[in-house]
Amino acid sequence: MEREHKFFASSKLYKDRLRSWGFSKNLKQAHVRDIVQQTKLRHGRDTEVIVAGQKVALDRVQRSYDRLPAVEAKAPVADIKSSHCNDEVVVSGIPAT
Numbered sequence: 086m087e088r089e090h091k092f093f094a095s096s097k098l099y100k101d102r103l104r105s106w107g108f109s110k111n112l113k114q115a116h117v118r119d120i121v122q123q124t125k126l127r128h129g130r131d132t133e134v135i136v137a138g139q140k141v142a143l144d145r146v147q148r149s150y151d152r153l154p155a156v157e158a159k160a161p162v163a164d165i166k167s168s169h170c171n172d173e174v175v176v177s178g179i180p181a182t
Contacts, residue, residue: 107137116174117149123176135175 086092094102103109112120116136124132124143134141 112136112141112146112149114149114153117146117153119174120146120176121150123174127176127178131179133177133179135177137173 086094120134120136120141124134124146132143134143134146
């Protein structure tokens with residue numbers, strides 16, 4: 086960035102800018118819960134997950150789900166309250182090519 090665009094910034098400025106654009110390293114717990122709930126309702130059909138406009142691999146969702154506290158991870162799907170992030174999370178079938 087410095088060489089090509091003459092843009093000089095600290096790592097904090099980069100991190101702040103990425104955060105303001107909606108990028109994050111990890112999935113939010115609320116998103117993970119919504120994704121798991123919606124994928125279980127799909128009963129094993131091919132599934133594509135999009136969070137905040139970015140495709141997310143199901144193995145990444147599984148790793149995030151495995152990191153949830155034991156009480157939440159072991160709760161049946163019906164007991165997990167739906168969060169208010171449905172506008173950011175889309176779980177759908179994989180489009181045919």
